[in-house]
Amino acid sequence: DIQMSQSPSSVSASVGDRVTITCRASQGISSWLAWYQQKPGKAPKLLIYAASSLQSGVPSRFSGSGSGTDFTLTISSLQPEDFATYYCQQANSFPPTFGQGTKVEIK
Amino acid sequence: QITLKESGPTLVKPTQTLTLTCTFSGFSLSTSGVGVGWIRQPPGKALEWLALIYWDDDKRYSPSLKSRLTITKDTSKNQVVLTMTNMDPVDTATYYCAHRAVGGDFIYWGQGALVTVSS
Numbered sequence: 001d002i003q004m005s006q007s008p009s010s011v012s013a014s015v016g017d018r019v020t021i022t023c024r025a026s027q028g029i030s031s032w033l034a035w036y037q038q039k040p041g042k043a044p045k046l047l048i049y050a051a052s053s054l055q056s057g058v059p060s061r062f063s064g065s066g067s068g069t070d071f072t073l074t075i076s077s078l079q080p081e082d083f084a085t086y087y088c089q090q091a092n093s094f095p096p097t098f099g100q101g102t103k104v105e106i107k
Numbered sequence: 108q109i110t111l112k113e114s115g116p117t118l119v120k121p122t123q124t125l126t127l128t129c130t131f132s133g134f135s136l137s138t139s140g141v142g143v144g145w146i147r148q149p150p151g152k153a154l155e156w157l158a159l160i161y162w163d164d165d166k167r168y169s170p171s172l173k174s175r176l177t178i179t180k181d182t183s184k185n186q187v188v189l190t191m192t193n194m195d196p197v198d199t200a201t202y203y204c205a206h207r208a209v210g211g212d213f214i215y216w217g218q219g220a221l222v223t224v225s226s
Contacts, residue, residue: 001170034212036154043203043216044154050210087154091211094167096144098154 002026002090006099012107019075021102023088028068032092035064035073038101039084047086048073078104109133111143111204113220119194120226129187129204129217136162136182142207143187145178147200148219155200159207160187194224 003026013019023033031051036044046055048064051071061076075082083106088099115127127145134141144159158178159167168176177190187204201221205213 032211036213043205043219044213045216046212046214049208049212049214055214089154089212094159095169096156096159096211098156100153 001095002029002093002097004088004090004097004099006086006088006102008102009100010103010105012105013078014107015078015080017078017107019078019082019104021073021086021088021104023066023071023073023099025069025071025090025092029090029092031067032090033064033066033071034089034091035062036087036089037082037084038087044087049091075104109206109215111206111215111217113202113204113217115202115220115222117221118223118225121195121224123194125189125191125194125198125222127189127191127202127204127220127222129189131185131187131204131206133215134206136160136180136185136187138162140209143180144205144207144213145187145189145202146205146213147198147202149197149200152200157191157202158189196224198222199224 005024033051035048038044052064063074085101085103111131142161145157160178175192180187201219203219204217206215
């Protein structure tokens with residue numbers, strides 16, 4: 001299985017801050033990476049697919065980059081509704097695997 | 108509009124078999140490239156992929172759970188069923204079904220079904 005490792009596990013930030021979350025794959029996955037946002041009691045929501053493609057309806061303050069083993073999710077200006085947990089997921093090979101999550105908390 | 112909804116028991120006893128049904132609308136599981144998967148999330152923990160079934164009845168399972176899982180589809184009813192045998196308290200989780208895009212990401216998710224395993 002490909003292991004996905006996210007850092008940090010949590011981050012405290014203020015509204016307006018730029019937030020960056022990193023995801024590292026245990027082996028190369030080209031650009032087969034997705035990012036999800038999950039709020040308490042809700043299902044995950046797809047934000048980014050193919051490492052850098054913004055899912056329809058997702059605000060442009062979210063962006064993704066990277067290829068191979070190292071990927072980044074950036075929120076350019078944190079909004080109140082962005083406080084949530086974020087997961088990466090590799091879609092390169094079976095089984096699909098998720099990172100352990102990064103919780104973005106209010107500072 | 109694509110929607111999915113999980114249904115099944117909220118409480119199962121250890122050693123019992125869990126059967127969950129995903130009922131979906133807005134797409135057909137007979138369309139080339141389409142898949143429906145199951146993902147679970149123990150309370151306070153990360154997401155874990157369990158199984159996936161494709162339009163052509165190709166089935167994939169988590170290697171660590173493969174011996175306990177069966178996934179089937181009923182295209183006429185727009186349903187996918189997941190069974191998990193020999194349930195244990197560590198299997199307590201919210202179970203989600205999701206529409207899998209051709210690219211491998213899960214765009215549409217059900218609301219989730221919390222299953223508690225306890226005697």
